[in-house]
Amino acid sequence: CAYEQVNEAIKAGQQKLQQKDYAGARKDAAAALQLVKTPAEKYTAVLFMGQISDSAKEFARARSEYAQVLGYDQATTAQKAEALNRIAGSWIGEKQFTKARNEYARALALPNLSPRDTANIRLNIARSFDRQQDWAAARNEYNKCLAFDKIPDYLRFNALCGIAASYGREKNLAAMVAAIDAVMKERGAAWSKYTLLRDCAALAREKNDLTQALNAWKQAIATQGLPQKNYGEAVFKASELLFEQGRTADAQQLIEKSIAEQQMAPNDCFQAKLIVAGLKAAGKAEGLQDEAAKAAEAFSPAELQPE
Incomplete structure (x- = not known):
């Protein structure tokens, strides 16, 4: 069926991507796009095309590919959030942190964004501040991520790890120890x-x-x-x-x-x-040395004197 053919094409492309065969991976991604029948399949294939460009450090090309998702009438809020997340990531690849955070802000403004997706975006914003060595700003965003009651364990764990690591980079041993104690209580x-x-x-x-x-x-x-x-x-x-x-x-x-x-x-x-x-x-x-020392202490020279 078409679904299996799309998956097979993407799987083949992923194998080539691991080998840094970008041209071959793009060929497979293009083949997948020709086979798609549903919006979900199209979304997956387009994101993979952008991933190839990201890996090849062709960031502008990656952004244009991810942006296609935003124009799809049937794209879900979660899919649009992921596309914006990836666009932001491409800006970070170019060390354009303000532009990256502008894209994260667009994602946060999407209607009906789930707590999970919101927390994930907050986590990525925090990491953008980490990249700039602005540890206090990073912790502020990590804590915003933790403010949600219902988020996946891995997001909570990653946020706590980020807080602990930031204190370490500030050479704040006491705060790092306390933050690590919180990390160690979590599954991760x-x-x-x-x-x-x-x-x-x-x-x-x-x-x-x-x-x-x-x-x-x-x-x-x-x-x-x-x-x-x-x-x-x-x-x-x-x-x-x-x-x-x-x-x-x-x-x-x-x-x-x-x-x-x-x-x-x-x-x-x-x-x-x-x-x-x-x-x-x-x-x-x-x-043995102790025994010899004890024997020497107990030894009396008088014992060797002639009678």
Whole structure:
């Protein structure tokens, strides 16, 4: 059927787009446009054409393609909002932030815009301020996104992550820690949580707050769904801080527990076992030295004097 043919053409174009074969992808998108039978199919094909131009950094061309959606009589409010979102994104690609926010404002002014679409636009406005390093303005928009009662979890999570990251860029450790606590209570990508905690640990170390740096790495270790590579890094960074504070036994305990939980990559696990073996060997040597010292203290030269 035509629907399947349209999808197949777009799928083929997406594969070419991944390979940066823009001409080939456009050919498939054009084929999809020739096959469309419904407004929804036409909308999908036109957006894909714009996506190709965006990827090729032909931003003016992308805008003209996205703008076609705005002229469709049967385009829904959500479809128009997405088209304006993408037009704004193309302006951001050219670092034309004011023009981008003008397009976001047009999207926000659409009648009967859903809370989800409104929150999504607010999120993108916040990110435009992030790109300009205007952290306070970005947080203001992130908070507007959070003001909606019924928005998808991923939008709420992304807004909270944006707030936490902005405090980190301002070097405001206390505010970043509080914002991360809010992030950690939400369902969301483990990688995003890890990135925030890693940056928090780095900022804490920069401020010579080793306790907070250690707490951040421990939170990272406890994060569910963390990739093995990141889990191993968190374990080693936390143990490094413990060694630095002279807490060798705590470091050894942390590493041994991590080995037992079998969440590290094979190479990291091997390295962890070597560290534990080295600590145990050092402990035995220290024990022998202690015994020798005790014997020396108990030794009396009188015992060697001739009778």
